[in-house]
Amino acid sequence: MVDSIQQFRLDEKVALVTGCNRGLGQAMAIALAQAGADIIGVSASPDARETEGMVTNTGRRFIYISADLRSTQPIPYIMDKAIQGLGKIDILVNNAGIIKRNDALAFLESEWDEVINLNLKTVFFLSQAAARFWVEHKSKGKIINVASMLSFQGGIRVPSYTASKSGIRGLTMALSNEWAKYGINVNAIAPGYMATDNTEALRKDPQRSQEILARIPAGRWGDASDLAGAVVFLASQASDYVHGHTLAVDGGWLGR
Numbered sequence: 103m104v105d106s107i108q109q110f111r112l113d114e115k116v117a118l119v120t121g122c123n124r125g126l127g128q129a130m131a132i133a134l135a136q137a138g139a140d141i142i143g144v145s146a147s148p149d150a151r152e153t154e155g156m157v158t159n160t161g162r163r164f165i166y167i168s169a170d171l172r173s174t175q176p177i178p179y180i181m182d183k184a185i186q187g188l189g190k191i192d193i194l195v196n197n198a199g200i201i202k203r204n205d206a207l208a209f210l211e212s213e214w215d216e217v218i219n220l221n222l223k224t225v226f227f228l229s230q231a232a233a234r235f236w237v238e239h240k241s242k243g244k245i246i247n248v249a250s251m252l253s254f255q256g257g258i259r260v261p262s263y264t265a266s267k268s269g270i271r272g273l274t275m276a277l278s279n280e281w282a283k284y285g286i287n288v289n290a291i292a293p294g295y296m297a298t299d300n301t302e303a304l305r306k307d308p309q310r311s312q313e314i315l316a317r318i319p320a321g322r323w324g325d326a327s328d329l330a331g332a333v334v335f336l337a338s339q340a341s342d343y344v345h346g347h348t349l350a351v352d353g354g355w356l357g358r
Contacts (some may be wrong), residue, residue, distance in 0.1 A: 109340040113138035116188045117337060118180075120144045120171060120228070125298040126248065128153050129326035130195055130333040135162040139193065139332045143335045145264030146170045163188065166305045171198050172220045174227045181231050193244045194232045196225040196270075201263045201300050214262045221266035226273060229288070233281055242285035243280040246336045247274050249348050251355060267292075271348050287345055289336045294352025296324040306349030320353030 117134045121127035122143030131141050131153055137300065140163040143150050157164040158298045165187040169176035184191055199221045202213040229245050236243040250267035251257075262290045270290060278288040295314050297303060306308050315321065332351050335341050350356050 106340075108339075110334055110338045111138050112193070112334070112338055115139040115194060115337070116142065116184075116190055117193035117230070118191050119195040119197060120141040120142065120185055122153050122166075122240045123147045123150050124143050125300075126296065126329055127195070128156070128292060129196040129318040130197060130329055132156050132160070133327075133330035133334050134193065134195075134337060135164075137336070137338070138162070138331075140164070140188055141162045142167065142188060142191070142247055144169055144171070144180060145198065149197065158358055172216060174224055177224070177228055177231050179214065180204050180228070181235065185235070190239075190241070191232055191235060191243070192241075193246070194229060195248070195337075196228060197248045198224070199248060199266070201260055203259045203303065206261050209261055213313065215293075217262035218266050218269075221263070221325040225270065229277060233277075233284070233286055236286055237284050237294070243287070244337050244341075245277070245286065245288045246333060247288070247290040249274070249290040251292060251294055251350075251352060253290075253292050253348060254350075254356060276347060276348040282345045287336070287341060289341065289344055289346065290348040291329060291336065292348050292350045292352065294318065294324050294328060294350065294355045296326060296328070298326065315332045317358050318353040319358060324353055 117139040119131040121130045123145040135141050135157045141157045142165045144167045154164045167183050169178050202217050216311045247270050252264040253267045253271035274288055274290040
Protein backbone atom coordinates (compact mmCIF):
# COMPACT_ATOMS: atom_id res chain seq x y z
CA MET A 103 0.00 0.00 0.00
CA VAL A 104 1.27 3.47 -0.92
CA ASP A 105 2.00 5.75 2.02
CA SER A 106 -0.91 8.17 2.28
CA ILE A 107 1.29 11.26 2.41
CA GLN A 108 3.50 10.12 -0.45
CA GLN A 109 0.41 9.94 -2.67
CA PHE A 110 0.46 13.73 -2.75
CA ARG A 111 4.07 14.00 -3.94
CA LEU A 112 4.67 15.08 -7.53
CA ASP A 113 8.34 14.22 -7.86
CA GLU A 114 9.45 13.67 -11.49
CA LYS A 115 6.17 15.13 -12.76
CA VAL A 116 5.90 18.06 -15.16
CA ALA A 117 3.02 20.52 -14.85
CA LEU A 118 1.99 23.04 -17.50
CA VAL A 119 0.18 26.00 -15.93
CA THR A 120 -1.46 28.68 -18.05
CA GLY A 121 -1.82 32.20 -16.67
CA CYS A 122 1.20 31.50 -14.48
CA ASN A 123 2.34 35.08 -13.99
CA ARG A 124 0.11 36.24 -11.16
CA GLY A 125 -2.80 35.47 -8.88
CA LEU A 126 -4.28 32.01 -8.87
CA GLY A 127 -2.04 30.65 -11.63
CA GLN A 128 1.13 31.73 -9.90
CA ALA A 129 -0.03 30.31 -6.57
CA MET A 130 -0.92 26.96 -8.14
CA ALA A 131 2.39 26.78 -10.00
CA ILE A 132 4.28 27.36 -6.74
CA ALA A 133 2.18 24.76 -4.89
CA LEU A 134 2.86 22.14 -7.57
CA ALA A 135 6.57 22.94 -7.46
CA GLN A 136 6.62 22.64 -3.67
CA ALA A 137 5.07 19.17 -4.09
CA GLY A 138 7.91 18.21 -6.43
CA ALA A 139 6.79 19.05 -9.98
CA ASP A 140 8.80 20.88 -12.59
CA ILE A 141 6.80 23.75 -14.10
CA ILE A 142 6.12 24.95 -17.63
CA GLY A 143 4.54 28.37 -17.31
CA VAL A 144 2.46 29.95 -20.06
CA SER A 145 1.07 33.47 -20.26
CA ALA A 146 0.90 36.42 -22.64
CA SER A 147 3.55 38.40 -20.74
CA PRO A 148 7.02 38.68 -22.29
CA ASP A 149 8.59 37.03 -19.24
CA ALA A 150 7.69 35.43 -15.92
CA ARG A 151 10.67 36.32 -13.79
CA GLU A 152 8.82 36.47 -10.49
CA THR A 153 7.15 33.10 -10.96
CA GLU A 154 10.38 31.60 -12.28
CA GLY A 155 12.26 32.76 -9.21
CA MET A 156 9.64 31.38 -6.85
CA VAL A 157 9.65 27.99 -8.63
CA THR A 158 13.42 27.65 -8.84
CA ASN A 159 13.71 28.56 -5.15
CA THR A 160 11.88 25.28 -4.44
CA GLY A 161 14.59 23.43 -6.34
CA ARG A 162 12.39 22.66 -9.35
CA ARG A 163 12.95 23.49 -13.00
CA PHE A 164 10.97 26.19 -14.80
CA ILE A 165 10.42 26.85 -18.49
CA TYR A 166 8.45 29.84 -19.67
CA ILE A 167 6.43 30.07 -22.90
CA SER A 168 4.99 33.43 -23.89
CA ALA A 169 1.77 32.90 -25.86
CA ASP A 170 -1.55 34.67 -26.43
CA LEU A 171 -4.19 32.08 -25.59
CA ARG A 172 -7.05 34.17 -26.93
CA SER A 173 -6.35 32.12 -30.06
CA THR A 174 -5.76 28.39 -30.44
CA GLN A 175 -2.93 29.09 -32.90
CA PRO A 176 -0.10 28.86 -30.29
CA ILE A 177 -1.14 25.42 -29.00
CA PRO A 178 1.15 23.29 -31.26
CA TYR A 179 4.06 25.62 -30.44
CA ILE A 180 3.33 25.35 -26.71
CA MET A 181 3.22 21.56 -26.82
CA ASP A 182 6.38 21.29 -28.92
CA LYS A 183 8.39 23.68 -26.74
CA ALA A 184 7.17 22.06 -23.52
CA ILE A 185 8.11 18.57 -24.65
CA GLN A 186 11.43 19.70 -26.10
CA GLY A 187 12.23 21.49 -22.87
CA LEU A 188 11.26 18.92 -20.24
CA GLY A 189 10.47 15.82 -22.26
CA LYS A 190 6.83 15.42 -21.32
CA ILE A 191 3.74 16.86 -19.66
CA ASP A 192 2.00 15.01 -16.82
CA ILE A 193 -0.34 17.74 -15.51
CA LEU A 194 -2.21 20.50 -17.33
CA VAL A 195 -3.71 23.36 -15.33
CA ASN A 196 -6.04 25.44 -17.51
CA ASN A 197 -6.05 28.61 -15.46
CA ALA A 198 -5.74 31.51 -17.93
CA GLY A 199 -8.94 33.52 -18.17
CA ILE A 200 -10.49 36.97 -18.41
CA ILE A 201 -13.75 38.64 -17.45
CA LYS A 202 -15.70 41.43 -19.17
CA ARG A 203 -18.35 43.36 -17.23
CA ASN A 204 -21.26 45.02 -19.01
CA ASP A 205 -25.06 45.01 -18.89
CA ALA A 206 -26.44 42.15 -20.96
CA LEU A 207 -28.46 44.63 -23.02
CA ALA A 208 -25.27 46.48 -23.98
CA PHE A 209 -22.86 43.53 -24.21
CA LEU A 210 -20.69 43.59 -27.33
CA GLU A 211 -19.92 40.67 -29.61
CA SER A 212 -16.22 41.40 -29.21
CA GLU A 213 -16.57 41.14 -25.40
CA TRP A 214 -18.34 37.83 -25.84
CA ASP A 215 -15.83 36.34 -28.26
CA GLU A 216 -12.71 37.36 -26.35
CA VAL A 217 -13.92 35.73 -23.14
CA ILE A 218 -15.29 32.56 -24.74
CA ASN A 219 -12.18 32.07 -26.87
CA LEU A 220 -9.77 32.26 -23.93
CA ASN A 221 -11.88 30.79 -21.14
CA LEU A 222 -13.47 27.89 -23.02
CA LYS A 223 -12.32 27.29 -26.60
CA THR A 224 -8.59 27.31 -25.86
CA VAL A 225 -9.15 25.18 -22.75
CA PHE A 226 -10.73 22.45 -24.87
CA PHE A 227 -8.12 22.43 -27.60
CA LEU A 228 -5.16 22.59 -25.20
CA SER A 229 -6.71 19.73 -23.23
CA GLN A 230 -7.17 17.83 -26.47
CA ALA A 231 -3.51 18.34 -27.39
CA ALA A 232 -2.35 17.09 -23.98
CA ALA A 233 -4.70 14.10 -24.08
CA ARG A 234 -3.49 13.14 -27.55
CA PHE A 235 0.08 13.18 -26.25
CA TRP A 236 -0.83 10.93 -23.33
CA VAL A 237 -2.84 8.48 -25.44
CA GLU A 238 -0.09 8.30 -28.06
CA HIS A 239 2.55 7.61 -25.40
CA LYS A 240 0.27 5.33 -23.36
CA SER A 241 0.84 7.48 -20.28
CA LYS A 242 -1.53 8.82 -17.65
CA GLY A 243 -2.33 12.49 -17.21
CA LYS A 244 -4.13 15.02 -15.05
CA ILE A 245 -6.15 17.95 -16.35
CA ILE A 246 -7.28 20.59 -13.86
CA ASN A 247 -9.61 23.26 -15.20
CA VAL A 248 -10.40 26.46 -13.36
CA ALA A 249 -14.15 26.93 -13.04
CA SER A 250 -15.93 29.52 -10.88
CA MET A 251 -18.83 30.14 -8.54
CA LEU A 252 -20.53 31.19 -11.78
CA SER A 253 -20.30 27.60 -12.95
CA PHE A 254 -23.17 27.14 -10.48
CA GLN A 255 -24.84 30.56 -10.53
CA GLY A 256 -25.85 33.22 -13.03
CA GLY A 257 -24.04 36.28 -11.82
CA ILE A 258 -24.71 39.88 -12.83
CA ARG A 259 -23.27 41.81 -15.81
CA VAL A 260 -20.89 38.99 -16.80
CA PRO A 261 -22.83 36.94 -19.38
CA SER A 262 -19.84 35.69 -21.37
CA TYR A 263 -17.88 34.82 -18.23
CA THR A 264 -20.83 32.90 -16.77
CA ALA A 265 -21.32 31.07 -20.06
CA SER A 266 -17.62 30.18 -20.24
CA LYS A 267 -17.38 28.95 -16.66
CA SER A 268 -20.64 26.99 -16.86
CA GLY A 269 -19.12 25.49 -20.00
CA ILE A 270 -15.96 24.58 -18.12
CA ARG A 271 -17.93 22.59 -15.57
CA GLY A 272 -19.81 20.75 -18.31
CA LEU A 273 -16.68 20.21 -20.39
CA THR A 274 -14.88 18.78 -17.37
CA MET A 275 -17.59 16.14 -17.03
CA ALA A 276 -17.77 15.44 -20.75
CA LEU A 277 -14.03 14.94 -21.18
CA SER A 278 -13.82 12.76 -18.08
CA ASN A 279 -16.47 10.48 -19.59
CA GLU A 280 -14.31 9.90 -22.67
CA TRP A 281 -10.81 9.99 -21.24
CA ALA A 282 -11.01 8.22 -17.87
CA LYS A 283 -10.48 4.91 -19.70
CA TYR A 284 -7.06 6.16 -20.79
CA GLY A 285 -5.98 6.96 -17.24
CA ILE A 286 -6.58 10.68 -17.75
CA ASN A 287 -8.29 12.48 -14.88
CA VAL A 288 -10.21 15.61 -15.81
CA ASN A 289 -11.42 17.69 -12.88
CA ALA A 290 -11.90 21.35 -12.03
CA ILE A 291 -11.46 23.79 -9.18
CA ALA A 292 -14.15 26.43 -8.65
CA PRO A 293 -12.56 29.27 -6.68
CA GLY A 294 -14.85 31.36 -4.56
CA TYR A 295 -14.52 35.12 -4.33
CA MET A 296 -10.76 35.55 -4.37
CA ALA A 297 -8.67 38.69 -3.91
CA THR A 298 -7.38 38.79 -7.50
CA ASP A 299 -7.29 41.24 -10.40
CA ASN A 300 -10.63 39.87 -11.65
CA THR A 301 -12.38 40.90 -8.43
CA GLU A 302 -10.65 44.24 -7.92
CA ALA A 303 -13.71 46.22 -9.05
CA LEU A 304 -15.95 44.30 -6.64
CA ARG A 305 -13.59 44.74 -3.72
CA LYS A 306 -13.34 48.48 -4.36
CA ASP A 307 -17.14 48.82 -4.29
CA PRO A 308 -17.95 49.06 -0.55
CA GLN A 309 -21.56 47.93 -0.97
CA ARG A 310 -20.83 44.95 -3.24
CA SER A 311 -17.82 43.93 -1.18
CA GLN A 312 -19.88 43.91 2.03
CA GLU A 313 -22.72 42.01 0.35
CA ILE A 314 -20.29 39.34 -0.80
CA LEU A 315 -18.48 39.06 2.53
CA ALA A 316 -21.79 38.78 4.38
CA ARG A 317 -22.58 35.60 2.46
CA ILE A 318 -19.19 33.89 2.92
CA PRO A 319 -19.32 31.78 6.10
CA ALA A 320 -15.52 31.97 6.38
CA GLY A 321 -15.91 35.75 6.65
CA ARG A 322 -13.14 36.77 4.26
CA TRP A 323 -12.15 36.98 0.62
CA GLY A 324 -10.18 33.99 -0.51
CA ASP A 325 -6.44 34.14 -1.06
CA ALA A 326 -4.67 32.55 -4.02
CA SER A 327 -2.81 30.28 -1.60
CA ASP A 328 -6.16 28.73 -0.61
CA LEU A 329 -6.02 26.76 -3.87
CA ALA A 330 -2.69 25.10 -3.07
CA GLY A 331 -4.05 21.97 -1.41
CA ALA A 332 -6.80 21.50 -3.98
CA VAL A 333 -4.51 21.71 -7.00
CA VAL A 334 -1.91 19.38 -5.48
CA PHE A 335 -4.63 16.86 -4.61
CA LEU A 336 -6.12 16.90 -8.12
CA ALA A 337 -2.65 16.68 -9.71
CA SER A 338 -1.52 13.79 -7.55
CA GLN A 339 -2.00 10.06 -7.23
CA ALA A 340 -4.33 10.76 -4.31
CA SER A 341 -7.06 11.75 -6.80
CA ASP A 342 -6.69 8.82 -9.21
CA TYR A 343 -10.32 7.76 -8.69
CA VAL A 344 -11.72 11.30 -8.95
CA HIS A 345 -13.14 12.05 -12.40
CA GLY A 346 -15.35 14.86 -13.71
CA HIS A 347 -15.63 16.66 -10.39
CA THR A 348 -15.65 20.41 -9.81
CA LEU A 349 -14.22 21.14 -6.37
CA ALA A 350 -15.45 24.40 -4.84
CA VAL A 351 -12.87 26.27 -2.78
CA ASP A 352 -15.20 29.02 -1.70
CA GLY A 353 -15.17 29.62 2.05
CA GLY A 354 -18.62 28.00 2.23
CA TRP A 355 -20.33 30.27 -0.33
CA LEU A 356 -22.27 27.49 -2.09
CA GLY A 357 -23.40 26.00 1.18
CA ARG A 358 -25.00 29.22 2.36
